[in-house]
Amino acid sequence: MTPSFPQGLLSDDALPRYVQVAARLWADITARGAKAGDRLPSERSLAIRYEVSRDTLRAALAELANRGLLESAAARGWFVTKEDQVVTPAAGHTVEGFADYALKHGLATRSRVLESATRPATVNEAETLRIGPGTALFEMRRLRFLDGLVVVLEHNRVPLSLCPQLASTDFTTASLYATLRSADPPQLPRVADYQVGARQPEAAERELLEIDDGTPVLVAEQLTFNQDRRPLELTMQVYRGDRYRFRASITD
Structure with a gap:
């Protein structure tokens, strides 16, 4: 089963921009039925899609990583966290x-x-x-x-x-x-x-x-x-x- 991001985050405009982006990104990931180990698009394309700077996008990715939802691999990009870890x-x-x-x-x-x-x-x-x-x-x-x-x-x-x-x-x-x-x-x-x-x-x-x-x-x-x-x-x-x-x- 795909893990879920905390509810209520998407509509909370008081939250920092990167947290809102993290919630949108994770909602999109789960909506398309992503599985453990799936690779995300490049940081550049994600920044363009969500209309944010690369720094904000990276902060959003780090937020999802801190929650155990994503992981990064050097020179390979970002992936949905493996379920057995x-x-x-x-x-x-x-x-x-x-x-x-x-x-x-x-x-x-x-x-x-x-x-x-x-x-x-x-x-x-x-x-x-x-x-x-x-x-x-x-x-x-x-x-x-x-x-x-x-x-x-x-x-x-x-x-x-x-x-x-x-x-x-x-x-x-x-x-x-x-x-x-x-x-x-x-x-x-x-x-x-x-x-x-x-x-x-x-x-x-x-x-x-x-x-x-x-x-x-x-x-x-x-x-x-x-x-x-x-x-x-x-x-x-x-x-x-x-x-x-x-x-x-x-x-x-």
């Missing part, structure tokens, strides 16, 4: 869960829960999450799939007091972030500290992620904060390196 913008652009990403991009997702339990927080976890050592912590490990392909091994830890229903939720189908947002009071993921690095997979990771060659893994560690700037979730994600891409923007 997750593209994640740096934390700070947006904080979204795996299910949020799948929904936004029209991808089918499922999970295989490996472990789900409540236990006391360790000293290190308590320090990171700003809770007392021994405080009840919800812990979960899952394998996550997109369109039937295994993508990531995920380890989540959340203070149980922030969302007691975590302990009784079936996360085979449920979304962690949706469950947090439905808590009383709601726990809204707002900002996150994020770091990522590459290494060779451990034996258990190789088996779970179905790696039978030299494919490396990308390990992402994220500390997410709620609307009150309180630590909400501590996560470690181990991605197949051939099905994940990390993208960041560097600004002064």
Whole structure:
């Protein structure tokens, strides 16, 4: 299924010009039934079509790339993102869960829960999450799939007091972030500290992620904060390196 651009963008004249162009461009791409891997026309022809400068057109393309909808290849142009590859913008652009990403991009997702339990927080976890050592912590490990392909091994830890229903939720189908947002009071993921690095997979990771060659893994560690700037979730994600891409923007 072709992913969709956020609704309401086309009619919002208050948005920057490049964002409006990005919305028009993506609407045209989806209207003609473009598929993953399809190549876009040249930047020059797109700039003429949308009556904008090359700089504005490139900003629009970059916006779609940041949303994981397009990707560029040196000397070859722009392409619709391949569906078997997750593209994640740096934390700070947006904080979204795996299910949020799948929904936004029209991808089918499922999970295989490996472990789900409540236990006391360790000293290190308590320090990171700003809770007392021994405080009840919800812990979960899952394998996550997109369109039937295994993508990531995920380890989540959340203070149980922030969302007691975590302990009784079936996360085979449920979304962690949706469950947090439905808590009383709601726990809204707002900002996150994020770091990522590459290494060779451990034996258990190789088996779970179905790696039978030299494919490396990308390990992402994220500390997410709620609307009150309180630590909400501590996560470690181990991605197949051939099905994940990390993208960041560097600004002064």
